[in-house]
Amino acid sequence: MSTQSEQVLEDNLVKQLQALGYTYVALPDEAALLANLKTQLEAHNRVTLTAPEFGRVLNHLHKGGVFDRAKTLRDKLQLTKDNGESIYLEFIQQEHWCQNRFQVTQQVRQEGAYKNRYDVTLLVNGLPLVQIELKRRGLELKEAFNQINRYQRHSFGASFGLFQYVQVFVISNGVNTKYYANNRHQTFKQTFYWADKANKLITQLEAFSQAFLEPCHLAKMLTKYIVLSETHKVLMVLRPYQFYAAEAIIERVRTSDKSGYIWHATGSGKTLTSFKASQLLVALPKVHKVVFVVDRKDLDFQTTKEFNSFSAGSVDGTDNTKALVQQLADDGTKLIVTTIQKLNTAISQLRYLPRLEKLQTERVVFIFDECHRSQFGDTHRRIKAFFGAAQLFGFTGTPIFADNAVRNELGKRTTRELFDECLHKYLITDAIKDENVLRFSVEYIGRYREKEGSHTAIDIEVEDIDTKELLEAPQRLEKITDYIIDNHARKTHGRELTALFCVSSVDTLIRYYELFRQRKAEGRHQLKIATIFSYTDNEADKGANGLLPDFDDDDLALPIAAEPGPALAYTAHSHTREKLDAFIQDYNTQYNTKYSTKDSQSFYNYYNDLSKRVKNREVDILLVVNMFLTGFDSKPLNTLYVDKNLKHHGLIQAFSRTNRLYTEQKSQGNIVCFRNLKQATDDAIALFSNKDARDIILMEPYEDYVEKFNAAVAELLKVAPTVASVDALPSEDEELAFVKAFRELMRLKNVLTSFADFSFDQLDMSAQGFEDYKSKYLDLYDKVKNSTPKEKESILEDVDFELELIHRDEINVAYILKLLAKLNGATAAEQQQQKQAILDILTGEATLRSKRELIQKFINENLPHIDDAEDVPATFEAFWAQEQQKALDAISNEEKLDPLKLQALLGTYLFTERKPLIDEVINMVEEKPKFLQRRPVYERVVNKVIGFVDTFINGMGA
Template identity: 25%
Template sequence: MPKPGEHKTVQARILAYAEAIGWTFVSREEAERRRGFDPVVPTADRAKNRSLFFDDLLDAKVREFNPRYAEAAGALLGQFRHLHANIFGNREFVEHLRNRGKFFDHEERRERDLILIDYDDPERQPKARRNVYEVTEEWAFHNGHYGTREDVVFLINGIPVLVIECKNAGKDEAIALGVDQIRRYHRETPELFVSQQLFTATDAIGFSYGVTWNTVRRNIFNWKDEEVGKLESKVMSFCAIGQVLAFLKDYIVFAEKDEELNKYILRQHQTGAVEATVSRALDSRRSRGLVWHTQGSGKTFTMIKAAERLFRAPEADKPTVLLMIDRNELEDQMLKNLAALGLGNLEHAGSITRLNKLLRDDYRGIIVTMIHKFRDMPANINTRSNIYVLIDEAHRTTGGDLGNFLMAGLPNASYIGFTGTPVDKTAYGRGTFKTFGCEDDKGYLHKYSIADSIGDGTTLPLYYSLAESELLVPHETLDKEFLSLAEAEGVADIAELNKILERAVNLKNFLKGTDRIQKVAQFVARHYRENVEPLGYKAFLVGVDREACALYKHALDQFLPAEYSEVVYTGNNNDSALLKEFHLDPKRERQIRKSFGKLDQQPKILIVTEKLLTGFDAPVLYALYLDKPMRDHTLLQAIARVNRPFENEQAEMVKPHGFVLDFVGIFEKLEKALAFDSEEINAIIKDLKLLKVLFKNKMEQQAPEYLALIERNFDDKDVDALIEHFRDPQRRKAFFKEFKEIEMLYEIISPDAFLRPFIEDYGTLAAIYNVVRKAYTRRIQVDRDFQKKTRELVQKHVGTGYIQPVIDVIEINENTARYIAENKGGDGNKIINLVKSIEKKAEEESDDPYLIAMAQRAQAVQESFEDRQTSTADALDTLLREVEANEARKREQAEKGFDGLTYFVYRTLLDAGITNAEEVSRKVKHAFVEFPNWRKSENALRELRKKVTFAVYANSDDLERVTALVDQLFTLLEKADRI
């Protein structure tokens, strides 16, 4: 029985669920008519240069919403078509969707907002709705070079805003393949994504979503719903009209990072916190709240969006919103991101005097400032109640006198604290709860824990390992001068930590001992070269103070090239000659930060002590070499630098976790160093030994099932057995997943003596994977290549004849059948080799449509074979008949003197019953000769299609059949371009 296709299993269901929640279904034919498609024109031509909107509806809505807009939709559509087909054009379109586009009112001689969407709509009665919500399928577009057909598209007032790519759950890596298609659409038909803002990919089980112009894996998320794994509930919650409007209006953000424009979508925990913050701030009965979101979960964007929502809320009645941060670099970034929102009322209070003046003068708008600007502020400087204070890093910024000045100066304001670290068990922690969480039973308004974050993939797990015992600080010294000090408990920032360490004389002397510095540097260099660099990632070395950083730089340069590392710290005029050696001007420091974030640029290691340990975000950072005593908030913030997810599509890298190598001995006393609830500690960081245990368990429990398949040291019978065993796609998928988990563990642990007993079995397991992957992988590969250390291991085995090659490329000619019959090996292996060989032939002669079509048929045979819909003997017989038919075709083609294109046209026309097929095919060939640049020129392609269509139509009165034939030809040629 044939398996259900994508449309039956997923696409049709999505359309039905969308209708159930208020979207009106528009058939493909109706949608094409409304886009101006001409039904008598070939399909690809119909899709070419047609409107990307429902023009009539958009025109009607623009007139309805903007009665003074004289130009109406004609001028508007012209304006939209001139937007750049890139992220910048998309950002402009978002402004229009948010009703911030402008038009000139000639009667009143002033600018007005151009309304495209009524955002009050969902709260009205259905009959009073002004927006039109529609959903359609098979949304086709051709830009003259490439054609795209999107599965499901949602439109508001005739504007496409959301696309869903559907995949069959039976396919390997179905959602990853769906996302890969979205990426291809961006490359080939970027015009589609000027207006489209959101995308999802689903296989009826998973439901991944993101924003257009950002298809990096770490920015694609799984939509969470109460009914886990149920497509209906996910579609009905994600595609709910109110939810889509909220995404468009509020929760898509553009921001610059490293001078590049990026687009983001706020995730569910962020939008939940924004809604909770706004609700609490506008609540007349309560005025405090604590948002506890773990480090790396997007807290800055959450604060920015909450501030914007409060500023724009009518109920707030022209409020003052204070955004209070604790770091200069974050202050600058916050101002840039707020400015990008198009807010007119935005002020930077860069001094105490400026802040006092703004508050005294009753300024209405958003003020960005730092907590220390409240020092000595007069009491009751502003007593309004619609002042909303959003405080970053609230666990430390409002401690002591600063908090007292702030709350005395603004006695009736609402205060929402944001913290990225768990609230600890010390007085500091209780103070944070008492200050901000006093009006909530649980002590917080909204929580997104470390465990939540790791579970969602927002951040990665952290693992640590201890350095050699001789390098660790003696227990008595560490305990006496640091861990047992009462003033060190709950230490909230690094400046405070540094004051404590200044008094730890013996501790610092030990850490900066000349011999020890040399040994640690050598250890770091070796570990980085052997364990981190092969994975492709970068590292921090954290010294106890600035002098230690300078000493480490000199020592590291003896073991690594000088360009591998840079020192980043704040310089002072009265510094020693050693410290001045590494002073950086702001421009150079910015360049180092930017280069460090790039995989292919130096430096690979940053040596730091205070700077960059809070707020710095570099996903390529994997390892942190810790040589500075830290605890509580400071420790958590430092190690959180390495917990950011990272993916590189080209290098097929997916960062597994963050890693900390402890040279101090802090993690030997983890419960004391992190004075948080035990549940939080367990989620924060785990001993690397656990990964060794996991690797050992997998090699002893999962691997034997696969290793038992190899009985004859990978001879041809073993290969045949592997191909037959993994013929089932689900069995294959399970093995690929298991191996990838084992491989990543090996990459992280290696080199290590612990691995010695497992090397032979692991090499065999990798070889099995190599055979199965080569046999069954498709053209689109999803994270299936070997990692570096495993690749070296496998190459070593292959070099000694460890594995017989699974792919034997066969020449496709008159001798193929005889070669197959005489060749040793099972029929399963022969099927795989025949399919691969036919594909290779089509790739080499990509201008021959017959071979392209033959390769497609061969792929279908393999799919049927894998799904056990076709027996092994029948599949092999079908493929051999294809080869025989191709030989007959070549003989007839030679007799007639045709090339591949001309013969394919001739055979197609003949099979379709077109008269004078030979003469017509020659005319078609001449048309292709006349327009050699048809693949690159839109005009040439248009003229070529016309000539081909007319040449065929002259010998047939059935326009529909002619159109289908021409479509078939150009579809195959388009696929040839992608082979």
């Protein structure tokens, strides 16, 4: 049976959409698209527009990029008609979203830099708001995603740029169907399947169309569930579980006075969900205010920032209780973000009560973030008593059940008791299956061994150990520190990613920090270590950290083997605040800042700056006790080192710092336990998902990935039995098969290298063999990247080569020069071996391939004449400068460019990292091209400039 063709898939979809209520319209080109837009806008607004009037409408529509046009779509246009009459023109009806006009068309031709034809377009009131791209069954869905990105570059913005009004893209190969917002910054990982309320995925195109593309549902998504992020100027669309949660809260408020809670896995985007729910709740006539409540100042800052990023100025963050009272009393302030502590103060102190009395009968909706931590004291009871007509909704990834409830003055309370029923569930197992978060790889490191006699060692059960004495032994802490130093690059892919290290107490944290500092002074590492912790004036009260206890000190530990060693330089009588100030001074020195603990504001500013630098990968390892283990989101963070007893919600929350989606390099969250948390991990997984969920949440053992890698090697060898056979692949179909087969090998190797046990000795392909195939893989990438676009695109054009799985910043020209210097004084055989190793690196490193020919020329022509190894860098620098000037002259001569203007443009490009504008390039050309030749000339010159920078400037090293 033949595979269903793309055309059949497209035609069947169009028929289905017509049956759902879309009107079919043939729109072969932009002229037809514009004529249809005029007709549809006239019908929707019940007006007739003259040609000049419609011209003014088009001028209004033809402004800004995707983000600006999304705002234009949602606004009305005040149009002055030819007779002087003023009318308001609506582009989309948002309150009664079904009352829009829905059309479907196919194969619209659009010509920009290149000619393109789009598969299926959905129009609302004549504007193309949804674009559907299809691939035949069996092809990768990512190819459709890459194809849309190509359209973004080549034609969506052409002429009047109506396709920049697209709000949502849909991609499908019939079997798998996903949707995502029109946001060019997204990767394929930010594409979503639709699902039903029980989180069952709807992947087939026909079922997806029935559920998602039904006109009323689609219009509701477009008008209510797309968020315009003001900070990043991008569109965001809610995922299905976010949609169902927001709908459930709105329905609860609209139809009852009951409360409820949302159980959504940590890392699944609760802030976006709560923002959209809050925004829609504020619009309900019966709702007086919406108050979003968090439980610590650091989260208050983070959440306020995130809310305002979705809609600038939508939240007026409160700095003190007085400001909060002002906002609560002000009828004009509809949405407030505050902390549970300030809210408690506001309703507890007599001086504030007169201003707040009227709120006792108003419908105030409270939304509590991370309600598993904020809502189990007397404050919850006080809020319910004070706000008599309030409705309370909690968001949590780890609810409190009877099994993990902590006893306080009110006894053991569960989330269900406090908030009523759960309105929607989206568990960590759902999030992992949907690929919205990553799985965890958990490794347990270390075993205590007691010496018996002079040479025999036997394992001891951990229960037999005086754990406190052992866990705090200086020798153990030293071994853990050294283990982290030795393995951190492996865990974080050459420090491309970052880590948290959580420890059991402030005292232990201080010891670890000073060990890292000592090892750095000894030249053992160059890691950037930072820390933050709570200190108290009453030093005897070590546990007063403001958090519910997430661990018990009597849990079992699996400690690193301890051997005699020097005691740490730590004064037990030092005040922890003094230590923290000393550590912050290290931070100030490293980052040229001026923070301290002299007042709460400076400490708060330090927290915020530290948070930003962790997210920006400027900190390698952040040492903490409790802070940052919940409510902190950093996509590049992939590793958690654990020397602390965790259980229940505390364990899941801490582990979940590592599993946010990021790049292809980040294939899982790495958990490195220096304590025996295996049973606690299994128990927590069972509590917050089900007893059989362990295999879904945790990665398979190392041995399983070895088997998968070896199976992938066998598949690769079917396509290309030898490295040389890659060059003889007869067609692009076979080349595509090779690319996919080797890409799978790279993905598996990326996982394997994060394990401490990794070695090529256990694999069916040697390290050299892998590098040889990788060079052929990169050859194919170069072939696609450097090819001139044609009317018929290469089938490799839309393949994601995932080069980030190859790229390593530490391998640069400076590194190569060190290897070249070693050639002096070596034997002929050693020189030949070293030269071959250098050429292998130049072939296999993506960042060095553009430099390969030049470096090989230096090796062949210059290196034999250098007698002293110390002269290699200076000689190479002179050679490089000469070749650089030759390349610059060649660009200038070939394209007839003004050399001085070319130099200036290069300088601007290096400084701004912004591609030159077309006028900036054409201005350099001495013989100005004709209008139709401007675009090809521009693209040719820009490609040469970028190629020059890649060759001569990027990846050089110090």
